[in-house]
Amino acid sequence: DTGVSQDPRHKITKRGQNVTFRCDPISEHNRLYWYRQTLGQGPEFLTYFQNEAQLEKSRLLSDRFSAERPKGSFSTLEIQRTEQGDSAMYLCASSGLQSSYEQYFGPGTRLTVT
């Protein structure tokens, strides 16, 4: 079990640029979740996949955000036309039948928009 991995770990970008993050879940997990965490707050749900199907997307999620999981393995989260308010830690988690509803979290990608 190599755990959930995320890439990059840190990203600094200028306002208006597009960014893409990658998440590799635990290999046997079929569910993958994206969360966002800002300073002093708990993680906030963004979206989640079961295999390649995107089952739920937060109503708080702007149209500038899109996520994919094309082959039911890794996932990407893209933010278009970044804004300073997008600065946050983006967390990925995965779960599967073997983990009994538990979600295992990755180290996160810290995004700073200047």
Place this chain on the structure above:
Amino acid sequence: AQSVSQHNHHVILSEAASLELGCNYSYGGTVNLFWYVQYPGQHLQLLLKYFSGDPLVKGIKGFEAEFIKSKFSFNLRKPSVQWSDTAEYFCAAQPDSWGKLQFGAGTQVVVTP
């Protein structure tokens, strides 16, 4: 609105003191409940979970939590803390099994030697 509330944002205590962190949720019906911990510089890790059955659940590192349905609470306890318990603690609710987690704002716990 459905939410998870953690009563304290910051707690400072000495080694060997007892710890209790409050968590209340506002969901009706069945809900899975979790406590996660984030040590400095590390990612979120699961401390313990409640799905059903015995309302007193034991987790790793000597932590336990009690589910009280009538109070919509899931408080975390540890009888005697150590310096290594310094971390941020998050309560989370999962109203739909396999679905999203709703987190509280977290409690920063600092244990002094």
